Amino acid sequence: MQYMLMVYVDEAKWPAMSKAEQEQGLAAYGAYIEALKQADVLRASGRLQPSSASTTVRLANGRPQVLDGPYAEAREQLGGYFLIDVPNLDAALSWAGRCPGAAHGVVEVRPIWSMTA
């Protein structure tokens, strides 16, 4: 079953970290991705640009309205995602618990709609 692990982090914290801490953080994600690959559960992953690079679009009165910035103004923003394929929710939660993002932000775990079901 596929699950999306969505990593929400406080964007203000990253620039405040020392170079060494940033490198350590990135290396932790690198190792995490390596472990996901080793277990053959990783389907896709990506790190997002900060929400300052975000643009939001919606139709207002039938016309596209384009807004600068993220959809939700919150301290913690979606910073990246992992799409994994594991047998059940408990396995997905176990991987979410190992995600470096779980230590300094939150990881939301959501099942993907199954097209065959």
Next chain:
Amino acid sequence: MNGPAGDGAARDTAELAARRSYGRLVAFLAARTRDVAQAEDALADAFAAALADWPAKGCPSNPEAWLLTVARRKLVDGSRRMRTGEAAAGQLLVLAQGLEAMEAAPDIPDRRLALMFACAHPAIEAGIHAPLMLQAVLGLDARLIGSAFLASPAAMGKRLVRAKEKIRQAGIPFEVPDHAELPARLQAVLDAVYAAFTAGWADPAGLDQARRDLAAEAIFLARIVSELLPREPEIHGLLALMLHAEARRPARRGGDGEFVPLDEQDTALWDRRMIGEAEGLLRQARSLGAIGRYQLEAALQSAHVHRCRTGRPNWEAVVHLYDALAAFLDSPVVALNRALALAEWQGPAAALDAMPDVETDRRLAGYQPYWAARAALLSRTGARRQAHEAYEIAIGLEGDPAVRRFLQRRQALLGA
């Protein structure tokens, strides 16, 4: 009744009663009907009634008996509403007999052990034994249990409900098994208690209050079993094992919150009183004359204490203890720890040869300590590139940030 008590006093009395007697009351209430969920609901109502009554009317001299009486009435009422005809008559008769028995003997018989055996019955999925015990005997809620066992609260709640339903419908008995059957069935109870402990132990930083409490609750469960079955050596072994581990908790983190491995821990921070109790329990277990898995594991913990006290490691003895343990437990973890002890005795190359192989045992692929141990041994033999790769996998599998940083520092020291 004593004089009127304030809200605080009533709450304290209720909390103390809950802590000391929750499981005893659930076990007693559910013993005849085998309906754990119904007993829990009735008891929850009784606690609510206590919090409403006691502040105004004063705390009863025997809070447990008071709670039991109220809970029993709730059960009788509930039963009257829900059932009709013959079934209801039978149910009410059973309940009424229980009430009489209770009034005749104000000391509530302790059926917690029977409840634990029901929770750890072989007909119930093994993975739910520990969560079920934590809820039925200690009253912990499904949300907290789910969090400690890395399951969603809703999923954990459903599994607990299903297990209780099975106890009721399948006719799982509330009794301590016969002497002949006891050792095999006791193992399941002890394993469940240990699973609860390791769920609490998995948060070495102790940042997660709920999980830290879980380790303490597991020790509490083990104490109940040891009081009720003092002639069973393995329960003393398990309690000794958990106390040895718990004694080292303050030393597992440095002042900066960083992970400290066992061989670098400041032994002055270890809890002497807990270690003393653990050693006493281990002696008591040995005097009962039947060795088992938990006694051996506790003996291994004891060997670490001995090393730190005398400064003399006895790795050969440790390797032999692991050999004995392997006879009880087909576990890659045992093989792994044996290899680590062997490294201290005969060197890292011998240890790598003796190590279980991930190609033949796939259980190791996702087991962080395997990769961390492999990395440490490889770096000692000078195989820096392979060590670097093994550290990489270990880091990726680790969920605890402090342990992850520790592994990253070790990896960086390789300079590869």
